[in-house]
Structure formats: C-alpha cells, structure tokens
Amino acid sequence: MNLKLKIWRQKNSTAKGKIVDYYINEISSDMSFLEMLDVLNADLIKKGEEPVSFDHDCREGICGSCSLHINGRPHGPDGGITTCQLHMRKFKDGDSIVIEPFRSKAFPIVKDLIIDRSSFDRVQHAGAFVSVNTSGNTQDANATPINKVDADHAFDAAACIGCGACVAACKNASAMLFVSAKVSQYALLPQGQVERKKRVTDMVSQMDEEGFGACTNTGACEIECPKGISVTNIARMNREFIESNLK
Amino acid sequence: MTIGENFPAKTPEGPIEHKWTSYKNKIDLVNPANKRLIDIIVIGTGLAGASAAASLAELGYNIKAFCFQDSPRRAHSIAAQGGINASKNYMGDGDSDYRLFYDTVKGGDYRAREENVYRLAEVSGNIIDQCVAQGVPFARDYGGLLDNRSFGGVLVSRTFYAKGQTGQQLLLGAYSAMNRQIARGKIKMYNRHEMMDLVLIDGKARGIIAKNLITGELERHSAHAVVIASGGYGNVFYLSTNAMGSNVSAAWKIHKKGAWFANPCFTQIHPTCIPVSGDHQSKLTLMSESLRNDGRIWVPAKQEHVKDIRSGKLKPTEIIESDRDYFLERRYPAFGNLVPRDVASRAAKERCDAGFGVNATGEAVYLDFASAIIRYGKEKALVTHQDANNEALVLELGKEIISTKYGNLFQMYEKIVDQNPYETPMMIYPAVHYTMGGVWVDYDLMTTIPGCYAIGEANFSEHGANRLGASALMQGLADGYFVLPYTIGNYLAKDIRTGTISTDLPEFDAAEEGVQEQIESLINNKGSKPVDYFHKKLGKVMWDKVGMSRNGKDLKNAVEEIQAIRAEFYKEVKVPGDLHGFNEELAKAGRVADFLELGELFAKDALFREESCGGHFREEHQTPEGEAKRDKAFQYVAAWEHNGSPKDAKLHKEMLNYKYIEVKERSYK
Numbered sequence: 001m002n003l004k005l006k007i008w009r010q011k012n013s014t015a016k017g018k019i020v021d022y023y024i025n026e027i028s029s030d031m032s033f034l035e036m037l038d039v040l041n042a043d044l045i046k047k048g049e050e051p052v053s054f055d056h057d058c059r060e061g062i063c064g065s066c067s068l069h070i071n072g073r074p075h076g077p078d079g080g081i082t083t084c085q086l087h088m089r090k091f092k093d094g095d096s097i098v099i100e101p102f103r104s105k106a107f108p109i110v111k112d113l114i115i116d117r118s119s120f121d122r123v124q125h126a127g128a129f130v131s132v133n134t135s136g137n138t139q140d141a142n143a144t145p146i147n148k149v150d151a152d153h154a155f156d157a158a159a160c161i162g163c164g165a166c167v168a169a170c171k172n173a174s175a176m177l178f179v180s181a182k183v184s185q186y187a188l189l190p191q192g193q194v195e196r197k198k199r200v201t202d203m204v205s206q207m208d209e210e211g212f213g214a215c216t217n218t219g220a221c222e223i224e225c226p227k228g229i230s231v232t233n234i235a236r237m238n239r240e241f242i243e244s245n246l247k
Numbered sequence: 248m249t250i251g252e253n254f255p256a257k258t259p260e261g262p263i264e265h266k267w268t269s270y271k272n273k274i275d276l277v278n279p280a281n282k283r284l285i286d287i288i289v290i291g292t293g294l295a296g297a298s299a300a301a302s303l304a305e306l307g308y309n310i311k312a313f314c315f316q317d318s319p320r321r322a323h324s325i326a327a328q329g330g331i332n333a334s335k336n337y338m339g340d341g342d343s344d345y346r347l348f349y350d351t352v353k354g355g356d357y358r359a360r361e362e363n364v365y366r367l368a369e370v371s372g373n374i375i376d377q378c379v380a381q382g383v384p385f386a387r388d389y390g391g392l393l394d395n396r397s398f399g400g401v402l403v404s405r406t407f408y409a410k411g412q413t414g415q416q417l418l419l420g421a422y423s424a425m426n427r428q429i430a431r432g433k434i435k436m437y438n439r440h441e442m443m444d445l446v447l448i449d450g451k452a453r454g455i456i457a458k459n460l461i462t463g464e465l466e467r468h469s470a471h472a473v474v475i476a477s478g479g480y481g482n483v484f485y486l487s488t489n490a491m492g493s494n495v496s497a498a499w500k501i502h503k504k505g506a507w508f509a510n511p512c513f514t515q516i517h518p519t520c521i522p523v524s525g526d527h528q529s530k531l532t533l534m535s536e537s538l539r540n541d542g543r544i545w546v547p548a549k550q551e552h553v554k555d556i557r558s559g560k561l562k563p564t565e566i567i568e569s570d571r572d573y574f575l576e577r578r579y580p581a582f583g584n585l586v587p588r589d590v591a592s593r594a595a596k597e598r599c600d601a602g603f604g605v606n607a608t609g610e611a612v613y614l615d616f617a618s619a620i621i622r623y624g625k626e627k628a629l630v631t632h633q634d635a636n637n638e639a640l641v642l643e644l645g646k647e648i649i650s651t652k653y654g655n656l657f658q659m660y661e662k663i664v665d666q667n668p669y670e671t672p673m674m675i676y677p678a679v680h681y682t683m684g685g686v687w688v689d690y691d692l693m694t695t696i697p698g699c700y701a702i703g704e705a706n707f708s709e710h711g712a713n714r715l716g717a718s719a720l721m722q723g724l725a726d727g728y729f730v731l732p733y734t735i736g737n738y739l740a741k742d743i744r745t746g747t748i749s750t751d752l753p754e755f756d757a758a759e760e761g762v763q764e765q766i767e768s769l770i771n772n773k774g775s776k777p778v779d780y781f782h783k784k785l786g787k788v789m790w791d792k793v794g795m796s797r798n799g800k801d802l803k804n805a806v807e808e809i810q811a812i813r814a815e816f817y818k819e820v821k822v823p824g825d826l827h828g829f830n831e832e833l834a835k836a837g838r839v840a841d842f843l844e845l846g847e848l849f850a851k852d853a854l855f856r857e858e859s860c861g862g863h864f865r866e867e868h869q870t871p872e873g874e875a876k877r878d879k880a881f882q883y884v885a886a887w888e889h890n891g892s893p894k895d896a897k898l899h900k901e902m903l904n905y906k907y908i909e910v911k912e913r914s915y916k
Contacts, residue, residue, distance in 0.1 A: 012828055030524045032663075038529055038779075045777045045823050045832070053829055055317060057490040059530045061659060062415055063321040078662075085662045110461055111829045118438065121318050125430040129423035130382045134302045134728045136373040138380035142337060145391025155384035155409055158416060162320055191382045 001027050001093035005040065007052055008100045010109055013116075017109065019098070029089040033076060034059060034066065036088055053112040059084040061226065064161030067168070068113055069100040074165035074224045082163060082226045102168035106175070106211045117164050119210040120178060126206035127199040128182045130191050150188045157184040159227045166221035166229070172213030177221040179207050180237035181229045187240055197244035204241055252697075254507070254886070255901045256689040258362040263907045264344070267366045270690075271733055275740035282307030284746070285739050286470040288455055290442045290497045292319030292425070294418055294720055295703025296476030298727025301424035304433035306732055308739075311468055312425070313437045313457060315492055315834075320422045323478060323490040324723060327414025328535035328656065329398065330406035331720040333371040338395050342403040344368040349908055351718060354400045354587050355683070355711020356861035356877060357910045358513070360884070360903065362690060363708045370729040371721050375407055377728060383420040385409050398716035399536055400587035400915070406717045411535050411656045417720055421727070440466070441834060442497045443762040445473060445504045445699065446754050452501075452699035453748050454755065456762050460834060463827040465762060467755045469748035471739055472698045474731065475501055476723075479682035479704040481514065483842045483849060484794070485786020487679035488520060488533040494838040495845050498686050498705050506694035507886040507899060509707035510684035511845065512853035515714055515862050516795050517680035518544075518591035521663055522611040531678040532663060534614070534656055536716040539584045541619035541649070542673070544595070546603040546612050548572040556605050563605070563613055563672050574598055582915040589713045589862045589875075590915060592677035596795050597873065599676070606674055615672035620645035677795060681719060683710040683862065684852075687886040687901075691734035692726060695888075698738060702726035707884065712861025769836045770826055774819035778835045781816045785809065785839070785846055793850050798866040802854040806847055810894070813843040847893035852885055855898065875913075882910070 002025045010017030024040050031039075034056050041051035057065040066083040070076035076086045091097065099113065107115040132138060158181070166177035183200050186192025192199070215234060222231045259270040277285065285308050289300045292314040300312040314322060334347040347368040352359055375393070379385065385407050386394040395404040409416040428434040439460040446454040446469070454469035480495035481487035502508045519534045547553050548570050555561035574594055576583045586594075595612045598604070605611050624645025628635040635641065646669050650657065657668050664674065686694050686701035688708055693700050703723040710718060792805040816839070824830040859868040859875035868876045884901040 028525060028527060031527050032529070035527045035529050039527065042777055042779065045821065048823070050824050051832060053831060057316060057321060057492050058323060058326045059491060060326055060488075060532045061662075062326045062412070063316070063323070063490060064325075065316065065321050080658065081662055085659070087662065087665070089665060114829065117317060121320075121426075121436075121438075124423070124426045129427040130380065131427060132377075132380045133305050134298065134377055134381075134424055135305075136370070136377050136729055138376045141335070141375045141379040141385075142392050144379075146387055147391055148387050148389050151384055151387045151391075154382075155386075155416070158384050158409075158419065159412060161325075161415070162318065185384065186382055189382050189384065191380055 001029065001088070001091065003027060003091065003094070004096040006096060006098045007113070009052070009112055012111055013108055027088055029087070031088045032059070032084060033070070033086040033088065034084050053114050055114050056084060061085040062161060064163035067102045067115060067163055069102055069168055071098050074102060074168040075226055080226060080228060082161070102164050104167045104173035104212070106173065107164060107167065117162070119212070120162050120164065120175070122210060123175065123179055123203055123206045124182065127195065127202040130186065131195060144190050146190060154185045154188040157181040157188070157229065157233055160229050161227055163226065165224045165226060167212065169220040169224035170213065171218065171220070172216060174215045175207050175212040176215040176234045176237065177225065177229055177231065179203055180233040183237045183240055184233040187236065196240070200237060200240040200244050253689045253693060254695060254899060256360060256362070258360070258690045263361065263365045266362055267369055274733065274737040277736050277740050277743060279307050281743040283309070285309065285742060286311065286747070287472050287474060287735070288468060288470040289313070289474045289476060290455070291322065291476035291478060291705070292422070293322035293324035293476060293478055293703060294414070294421055294723030295705070295727045296322070296474070297418065297421035297425050298724050299474055299476060299702060299731050300434055301421060301428055302728050302732045303735070304428035310428070310434040311437065311470065312434055313440045313442060315439065315441045315460060317438055319425060319436060319438070320419060322418065323493050324418045324720070325415045326490065327720055328411040328533065329537040330396065330408035330413045330717040331374065331417060331724070332398070332405050332715070332717045333375045333407060333721065334368055334405060335372050335375060337393060338404045340403045342405050346403065347371060347405065350401045351709065351715060352711065352905070352908050353913060354715040355713050356875070356913055357711065357882065357905065358510070358860055358884070358903065359709055359711030361905060361907055365907070366730065367709050367722060367725050370725045373729060374721060374724045378417060378420050381420040381423060383409065383416050396537060397540055397585065399539060399585045399591065400582070400715045408537070411537065411653060414720060417724065421724070442500065444758045445501045445696070446758045447504055447696065448748065448752060448754050451697045454750065456758050461829050463830060465759055467750035467759060469750050471742045471745060471748065472700065472735060475686065475699065475701045475705050476703050476727070477705050479685065480842070480845055481679045481682055483785065483846050484679040484789045485782050486523065486528060486531050486790070488517065488531050491530060494841070496838050496841045498701065499841040499845055501686065501694060501696060501699055503889050505696045505889070506699060506701070507687040507888050508685070508848065509687035509884050509886045510852065511849040511887070512793070512856060512863050513683035513712050513861065514679060515588055515681040515683060516592045516677045517588055518595055518677050519614060519675045520678035520680070521660065522606055522674055522676040523608065532659065533678070533680060534660060534673065534675060536588065538614060538653060538656065541652070542584065542614040542616050543573055543618060544575050544584055544591070544612055544614055545571045545573045546598045546605060550602060553603055553605065557607060572598070572603070579915045586915045587713055587715060592795060593864060595677055611674040611676045613672035614675045616649055616668065617672070620649055620669070623648035681714055683707065683712060683714055687884065691737060692731055693734070693738065700731060700735060702731055712863055766826060766833060766837065769820065769840070770822050770833060772817070772820055772822065774821040776819045776821055778820060778822065778832055778839050781812060781820060782839045782842065784812050785843060788812070789846055789849070793853055796864045796866055797853050799854060802850050805850040806854065806894070809843065809847045809850060813847070816840065816843055844893050848887060848896055851893060851896070852887065856881055856885065
C-alpha cells in the first residue's frame with residue numbers, strides 16, 4: 001500500500017517543531033507500524049536526510065518504550081496493544097497517517113517523537129516499593145498465604161508497562177491510572193500494608209509536583225491502556241488517599 | 248595481580264554442598280563505615296544489574312547505574328515470559344538443590360562449572376522468598392499458596408510464574424528495590440547512557456567512558472569496581488528475540504581491554520517463536536516455552552498435505568490424527584514435547600529441512616492446543632457438575648482455562664499473525680534467544696580484569712552449552728541479589744584506603760580520546776549504506792552458517808565472510824546526523840562494529856569445537872540417529888584472550904571436572 005505520513009519533527013527539546021509530510025510506497029500489510037517507520041528511515045538515510053527518531057526496544061509490547069500518538073490515539077487505531085504491536089493491516093492504501101509524540105507537560109519532547117518520561121520514575125522513587133532489604137533473610141515465600149482473588153487483582157494492576165498512554169489519552173494529562181496501578185498492587189498485598197498510608201500520600205504528592213493534571217473520570221485512560229489496567233484502581237487510590245489522611 | 252591470575256576459577260575447597268558457606272565464612276569483609284568510601288559502577292539494569300545495584304547500595308556502597316533505555320525498568324529482562332526455577336519442592340515431587348543442580352548441569356550438556364551451578368541451586372529458593380517479600384505477584388492456587396509449573400528438560404514442577412509476564416514482574420521488583428535506593432541517594436541512576444569503554448588504572452578496572460545519548464557528550468565516571476550486567480549478544484544474528492537495543496558492546500569493550508570471552512558459540516535457539524513473515528522483519532517474537540506444557544508440536548505426516556496446506560486448500564484442523572506427525576512425542580517418548588530447547592529446535596529444523604514445513608517459507612511447525620482445550624474443558628465440566636459430554640460446553644470451558652493460563656501470549660500471537668490460536672494451531676519456528684557464552688568469570692564472578700565483574704547473561708558460567716527454561720531469571724537474580732554482594736566485598740576490602748579515583752588521570756584522557764576518535768570516524772565516513780545493511784548481512788551469515796547446525800567448511804567460510812563484511816563496513820557505512828544530540832544511527836553503528844568482531848570470534852570458536860554439545864551442533868559429530876555427539880576431549884571452557892583481532896585471539900582452556908555428577912549420554916528418549 002502507498003501512504004502519506006504527517007510526522008512531528010523537532011530537533012531537540014528547545015527547538016520549535018512542526019509537522020512534515022512524507023510519502024511512502026509498497027508497504028506490506030504484514031509489517032508492524034514500527035517496521036514501516038524503519039523503511040521510511042532507510043529511505044531518508046539514503047536521501048541524506050535525518051531519520052525520524054522514535055523510542056522502541058523490545059518490539060513485543062512489554063518494555064513500554066514506544067509511545068506514538070497515531071491519528072489522535074496513543075498507540076494508534078487498535079485496542080489493547082502498544083505501537084510496536086500495531087500492524088499495517090489496520091490501514092488502507094492511500095491513507096494519511098498523523099504521527100505525533102505523546103503530549104503532556106510532564107513528558108517534555110527530547111527529539112522528534114521521543115519524550116522524556118522520567119517523571120514516571122520520580123513518582124516511583126517516592127514510594128513504589130516495599131522497604132525490605134534484599135539480603136534474602138526474609139520469611140519463607142509460602143509463610144503468608146494470599147487470597148487468590150487479591151493476588152490476581154494485584155497482578156492485574158502490576159501488569160502496567162509504564163508507557164504513558166494513559167497520560168497521553170487524558171484531556172487533563174492526568175497520571176492517575178499509572179500511579180493508582182502501583183498503589184493498588186501494594187495495597188492489595190500483605191507485604192504492602194506497613195507503608196500503605198505513607199506510600200499513597202507520597203506518590204500522589206510527587207505526581208502533583210511533576211505537573212500531571214487532575215482526574216475527571218472520563219475513563220479515556222482505561223480505553224487506551226495497552227495492558228487493560230482498570231479505572232477501578234483509580235477509585236481504590238482515591239479511597240486509600242482519603243483514608244490515609246483521616247487519622 | 249596480573250591479568251589472568253585468577254584462571255582457572257579458584258573455586259573453594261570442601262564438599263560441594265558446603266563450598267559456598269565456607270567461602271562466605273572466610274572472605275574479607277568491608278565494615279559499614281568503609282563501604283561509604285567505595286564507589287561501584289553497574290552497567291545494565293536488567294535482572295542482574297538492577298538486583299546488584301539495589302543490593303550493593305543497601306550494603307552501603309555508592310552506586311552509579313547505567314542503562315541505555317529511558318528507564319531502568321525497560322531492560323530486556325522485562326520480556327521474559329515463562330517463569331523462574333527454584334528448588335523449593337513445594338509440590339513435593341522430589342525436588343532438591345541437588346536435583347536442580349543435576350538438571351542444570353545435564354541440561355547444559357556437561358559444559359558448565361559444577362561449583363557455580365551448585366551455588367545457584369542453593370540460593371534459588373531464597374530468590375522466591377525475596378521476591379514475594381518485595382510484593383511480586385506470583386501465580387497462586389486457591390489455598391493462597393504459590394503455584395508451580397513444569398518446564399522443558401526436567402521431571403519436576405519447580406517453575407514459579409506470573410502469567411506469561413514473569414520477567415516483567417521480577418524486574419519491576421528489582422526496579423522497586425532500586426527506586427528505594429535512588430530515593431535514599433545511594434544509587435545515582437544514569438538513564439539513556441551507554442558505556443563506551445572501560446578505564447584501567449594499574450591493571451585494575453577503575454572507571455568507564457560513557458556517552459549521554461541525548462546530548463551526545465562523553466562523560467568520565469570513576470569507581471573502585473565495575474560490574475558488567477549488559478546481557479547477551481543474540482543480536483549478532485540481526486533477527487533474534489532480543490530487544491532492538493540489546494548489544495554486546497560493554498562486554499566486548501572489556502574483552503578488548505583484557506577480559507577473556509568464553510564459549511561464544513554456545514547460543515540458544517528457542518523452539519517456539521513466531522516465524523519470519525518477510526524481508527522487512529526487524530525482530531522475532533518468542534512464545535513462552537510454558538506453552539509446550541499444553542501444546543503439542545506436529546507437522547503433517549504426508550507430503551501432499553503439506554502442499555495443500557501451503558496453497559491454502561487444506562486447513563490444519565482438517566488433517567486427521569493418523570495423518571499427523573507429532574515428531575517430538577515420536578522421537579522422545581519420555582519427555583515428549585518437553586525436551587530441552589536445543590533438542591526441540593533441531594527436531595523442528597529436521598522436519599522442515601525434510602520438506603514438511605507448514606507455511607509459505609517452509610519454515611514453520613504447528614503448536615496445537617486442541618487436545619488441551621478438551622482435556623481442561625472436561626475437567627472443569629466435571630468439577631462444576633456440568634455435562635462433560637456436551638462438546639460445545641467443553642470447548643468453551645477449555646478455552647477459558649487456556650485463556651487464564653496463556654491469555655496474553657495468545658493475544659500477542661493473534662496481533663502479529665492475524666490468526667486465532669484458540670481455533671487453529673499456532674505456527675512456530677526456532678529463533679535465536681539467549682547466549683550461554685559470555686565473559687569468562689571465576690567463582691567470584693570476576694573477569695580476568697581485576698575489579699571488573701560480569702553477571703547475568705553477560706557472563707558464561709552456569710548454563711554450559713544449553714540453558715534450561717526458567718533458569719535465566721534465576722541466574723540473573725542469584726548473581727545480583729545473593730552472590731556478587733558477597734564476592735565483591737572480598738576484593739573491595741583491599742580498597743578501603745584508596746579514596747576517590749580521579750577522572751583527570753591520563754588513563755581517562757587516553758580512553759576518552761579513543762572513543763572520540765571512533766565515533767568521529769564513523770560519522771565522518773563517506774559511505775553509502777546504512778548500518779542495518781551490514782547488520783542484516785552479518786546476521787544472514789551467522790544464521791546460515793553458524794546457526795542451528797554447523798560444519799567445518801561453512802564455518803571457515805563464515806570467518807572469511809565476516810572479515811569481508813567488517814572491511815566493507817568501515818569503507819561503506821553511512822551514519823547520518825552529527826556528534827551532538829540524540830543520534831540513534833550513530834549508537835547503532837558502534838554496536839554493529841562490535842558485533843562484526845564478536846561474530847568472527849563466535850564462528851572461530853564454533854570451528855574450533857570439534858564436537859556437538861547442547862546448542863552447538865556440528866554435523867560431523869552426530870550419532871546415527873542424528874543426536875549430538877559429545878567428545879570428552881572438549882570437556883572444557885574455551886576462554887579467548889583478545890590479541891589485536893579476533894583471528895589472533897588466544898585460546899585458554901578451563902578443564903571441567905565433574906566430581907558430583909556422572910557424565911552421561913544426555914538422553915531424553
């Protein structure tokens with residue numbers, strides 16, 4: 001198929017960016033979206049132009065590196081996937097495709113389609129851990145049975161890959177889904193109880209400091225999350241937050 | 248100390264089950280106040296690097312951790328699917344430290360160091376305790392206890408898992424431990440930084456030259472020890488299940504500075520990956536080995552059916568049982584579909600080479616869940632008091648069970664191939680997945696460079712010639728959480744009075760100049776071909792001649808061809824952009840330059856090893872049934888010393904003596 005690509009180009013974090021048009025031909029429908037961009041970049045290099053920079057690594061939907069906003073949707077026009085899992089069979093010959101970086105004040109642009117998501121790391125530094133030393137002198141793993149339903153819910157929350165699609169999808173650029181997934185994982189497990197109150201307070205306060213917006217419960221984050229993280233986690237975090245401030 | 252003084256491995260005395268304990272009792276310790284005066288650099292933040300960084304920081308050392316990704320959480324350990332082994336014997340099926348040790352040595356075809364493997368088995372149980380304490384959500388049964396499953400090459404269920412995302416959950420656990428230390432200021436994290444070279448002072452590893460991938464600036468970092476946890480080199484094949492950025496460069500740079508490189512030809516070709524779809528392919532996707540617990544592998548028994556399948560006239564589901572060849576069950580009745588990876592991969596290749604491959608390229612076999620769906624469905628119907636003879640109901644219930652076990656894998660397959668694996672068998676083919684070879688290390692995990700350590704997939708030590716499923720995660724975390732924190736202290740105890748290492752020393756100047764020269768020459772090269780052109784060309788030689796089966800003639804050709812590609816690379820490569828700012832092509836060019844050297848040593852090692860063992864299959868050395876034929880004369884680790892260029896690399900042999908295991912024919916029949 002032949003396609004027109006409208007891609008955000010920006011030299012570095014301080015430069016002014018703009019949309020540039022590219023035409024690309026003979027794209028196979030079995031290609032992944034990122035392989036299509038590889039073809040474009042090979043062309044650009046051949047022509048002596050600078051290739052389009054984009055983040056990618058595992059190309060199997062788990063590392064959370066890829067982060068494109070495609071035709072107005074984080075990770076493009078398919079549900080439950082990351083950009084690297086998007087295939088060209090979702091497009092038609094002659095389509096125009098708009099490719100932008102994820103947009104949020106807390107995710108400044110590094111170059112072209114690459115963004116800086118270190119704000120996510122800093123929110124995790126604030127409390128996304130259990131304060132246990134890695135000395136190995138812990139109790140036996142089976143000493144504390146954990147109800148399977150809670151364990152499964154904790155796993156579902158822990159499946160977050162930290163890609164930032166939730167922030168990109170949100171009209172307020174809120175990070176509530178991301179933060180609440182981590183808060184929920186620990187709140188549901190016995191190991192997370194000791195620091196339960198401090199954790200949610202600290203993480204929420206760091207989240208606010210990073211400039212993420214507030215949550216207005218539109219649920220767009222859940223729709224675009226490649227791992228199907230549920231907004232139930234946001235409700236749980238709100239509850240945790242209120243409870244942590246009651247005493 | 249001079250380079251190579253710790254060779255061979257300096258393993259402790261005493262009976263094998265006491266070696267690690269007595270070692271720990273005798274080593275030098277660093278007191279807590281002195282640990283604050285010591286800096287350690289850790290390269291890579293996968294399971295090994297992240298667990299090491301967190302543990303060393305907890306002990307009190309000052310850690311500088313580096314990763315090329317935008318966050319330590321994205322290291323490729325994140326993609327490991329199936330699980331992690333531990334000799335907990337929670338299932339009561341006869342498991343023990345000795346059995347895990349035995350299975351690992353046997354699975355590695357008797358090419359691993361006994362003492363290291365026993366230690367690994369010994370600490371394996373502790374890993375699970377540790378991870379649970381960190382809040383890693385492993386799969387549990389309805390009683391609330393941890394669930395286990397079985398993996399290839401063993402007869403017990405010792406694999407702990409978190410759906411098909413075990414690596415992700417373990418890495419996020421290690422990342423959370425790192426986060427705690429980052430918050431305390433004990434780890435300084437350098438994201439989007441690449442190690443460009445190692446700096447040696449008086450023969451000791453004392454720092455690195457790193458490149459900030461965003462600004463393009465070179466940076467100097469000093470330390471009292473440097474830990475390489477940069478993973479494996481599967482991307483030398485271009486197409487592999489590794490992440491796009493996975494590379495050999497950190498390991499290769501230390502090799503060129505004096506660290507010996509061991510068994511480079513020991514590579515794991517994983518049997519269950521999604522087949523190649525076309526020339527545009529940028530990487531391959533693994534389907535977890537856990538699928539072989541329930542999936543049956545087959546090809547049509549009749550050639551005419553193969554033809555009709557390829558032309559689309561016939562569907563796999565229309566082929567009756569008696570016309571199917573379940574070739575693993577046929578050849579290996581005792582282990583069936585759960586034979587080790589090397590055996591399963593070669594068996595699939597044998598069928599495809601014989602013309603029974605089931606996709607357009609002829610390089611695919613089926614992995615079929617139909618009988619598992621029915622088996623689970625019937626069981627569920629009985630347990631829930633429903634009609635077990637109602638076929639539609641049984642199928643529905645069976646698919647539900649399969650979905651809870653492998654849902655994310657099935658979804659991943661469907662997105663890539665556009666076929667529904669609940670309805671039609673998956674198509675799979677072997678792909679490069681893991682490298683058992685790596686930097687040579689002694690019992691302390693120290694390389695032949697004093698103060699330079701290699702852990703996780705980057706080293707060579709535990710898996711011999713073939714790694715068993717779910718053992719990579721175990722080794723990465725064992726090295727980082729429980730082994731290195733002890734052994735590194737034994738070395739650093741001598742460094743308590745050294746003080747901070749200055750980065751103004753002439754050794755740093757020289758190393759930085761060398762790096763600057765290399766990247767300038769790459770960017771100023773007036774070639775016409777992009778980096779990928781050379782990487783693909785190298786990968787094709789590696790796959791065709793140094794892949795699943797190898798022979799002397801092809802290997803000799805491969806060595807020459809790789810030399811030629813390398814020469815062409817330096818003449819013809821074209822790297823766009825400039826030195827400053829983010830330049831992925833420049834980073835790629837540096838990595839491919841290293842692969843072009845490693846590839847040659849890899850082929851040379853395979854040529855030299857005149858036997859078949861584990862993942863290394865020499866066509867000249869096989870039994871009449873086509874099984875690998877080991878040779879006692881090669882019962883050693885081949886450790887290569889750099890000597891100017893791969894062709895002049897010098898071989899050192901670490902002989903392997905098995906005192907606790909009888910070396911036997913490895914049979915899975």
